[in-house]
Amino acid sequence: MKEILAIYWKEISDAMRDRRTLMMVIFSSLLSVPLLLFIFSTVMSQVESQAIDRTVYAVNMKDAPSLQNFLERQGYKIKEAPADYEEKSRKKELSKPVLIVPANFDEDLAETKHVDLEVAYDTSNRQAEMGLIPLRRLLNNFVQEKTSLDLLMRGISPDVLQSIGIKERQLQRTDERKVTITAMLPMVLVMAIVMGGMFAAIDSTAGERERGSLEPLMMNPVSGWQLAIGKTTAVMSVSILIVLLTVSSFFPAQAVIGNEALKAEFQFGVKDAAAFLLVLIPLAGALSALQVAVSLTCKTFKEAQVRNQLLSLVVSFMPMFFIVNPGKEPAWLTWVPVMAQTQMMNQVLKGELVAASSFGIAIVVALAIMSASLIFVSKKMREVVAQ
Known part of the structure; x- marks a missing residue:
């Protein structure tokens, strides 16, 4: 020993x-x-700050008053994106994605034409990429609302397209x-x-x-x-x-x-x-x-x-x-x-x-x-x- x-x-x-x-x-x-x-x-605080920050940077929002009205009703503030938003996003001077509205957006919608909204962000800009999910969710809600209103205008209930509802029930224990x-x-x-x-x-x-x-x-x-x-x-x-x-x-x-x-x-x-x-x-x-x-x-x-x-x-x-x-x-x-x-x-x-x-x-x-x-x-x- x-x-x-x-x-x-x-x-x-x-x-x-x-x-x-x-x-x-x-x-x-x-x-x-x-x-x-x-x-x-x-990192989690940055993600949450993007979700909490109710600001949308947009280009040509004047052609989409219906979208502007929807965003403002959700409590969002709309700001005009800088002209050099691409360069600012690459240099990480712009920490939000940019919503690009096509010309004659509302007019094309009224004529039931297909229109595309574009969201621009630099993949190397992590903060801007974090803001992509809440913006995408917001735009999806606008599309659903607009579709529902169009159906109602034609005398069709929106429930026809959503006959199945999905609910979540978490099985996690309260002490887990x-x-x-x-x-x-x-x-x-x-x-x-x-x-x-x-x-x-x-x-x-x-x-x-x-x-x-x-x-x-x-x-x-x-x-x-x-x-x-x-x-x-x-x-x-x-x-x-x-x-x-x-x-x-x-x-x-x-x-x-x-x-x-x-x-x-x-x-x-x-x-x-x-x-x-x-x-x-x-x-x-x-x-x-x-x-x-x-x-x-x-x-x-x-x-x-x-x-x-x-x-x-x-x-x-x-x-x-x-x-x-x-x-x-x-x-x-x-x-x-x-x-x-x-x-x-x-x-x-x-x-x-x-x-x-x-x-x-x-x-x-x-x-x-x-x-x-x-x-x-x-x-x-x-x-x-x-x-």
Whole structure:
């Protein structure tokens, strides 16, 4: 036990010595979630501001008094678009789409001619594009009203064209939280774990091998198991520290959310944090052990870095399954590391009760990965020195 503790403290000291990398990892863990939530709330506020802003920029509205009357009845203010609206939209000086009314609009409608309203916006102008949906909805309502009035003028009830009504009934529980944008947060947590332990894992294995400090360590009367446990536990400690810092950053992150809808959606309490830790700490241990095993197969720091980056890429993309394949998750996901943890974190964010069996399976799988990695590392340690 003394030998394992000695190796553990040596590796922790080495990890703490590289303060620049350590500070970068710690600060990224503390700032990633608040920064992400701040960006999300800013984007949502921009979308809502476009919906709230009751201003329509138009060209040639004088030829469409019926449309102007409809827009004003809906509480919208009509402004004449600048002559160079195309250039202003490209330069993002105009934050609204522009409604272009064709000449003789009302006259052509009176003669039952087909007319087209055009909405101009630059696709690179995100703010103008956000205003497209409310404007399109407004124009659709005008078309429906105009069609209904035309039918009534001809003695035909508009209900003839709408004999089927569609109603929505939401089946969401009253205590269930919505999870839309915040569904990306589990991906951030998984990436933080992977990146947090990677440098410590590389430095304690391939780094020492490249510096020539691994051979003197092996000359001490320690077994492969003691080396494997000491080094892996040290890397696990760094990863678990990253987990604690990232999860704790969720609490101050709620203060930077400027959007009320997102603030109501993202409710993260002490119980949620405890569930996250129960989910993530075993995963952090499993990934740390796996990173040590991968790094030990490499002869140089750069080679270990490339292999671990490939591992990080695979692990980081696994949670995207829930974005590209929404719906009922298959039962086998409970046995897949990373994906099982992502599923459970999404359930916690929704306010759902996570089954105890899910926690149990995730812990068993994590322990299996740790055990397999430790067995591999303990056997590989002596081979590395012999090479």
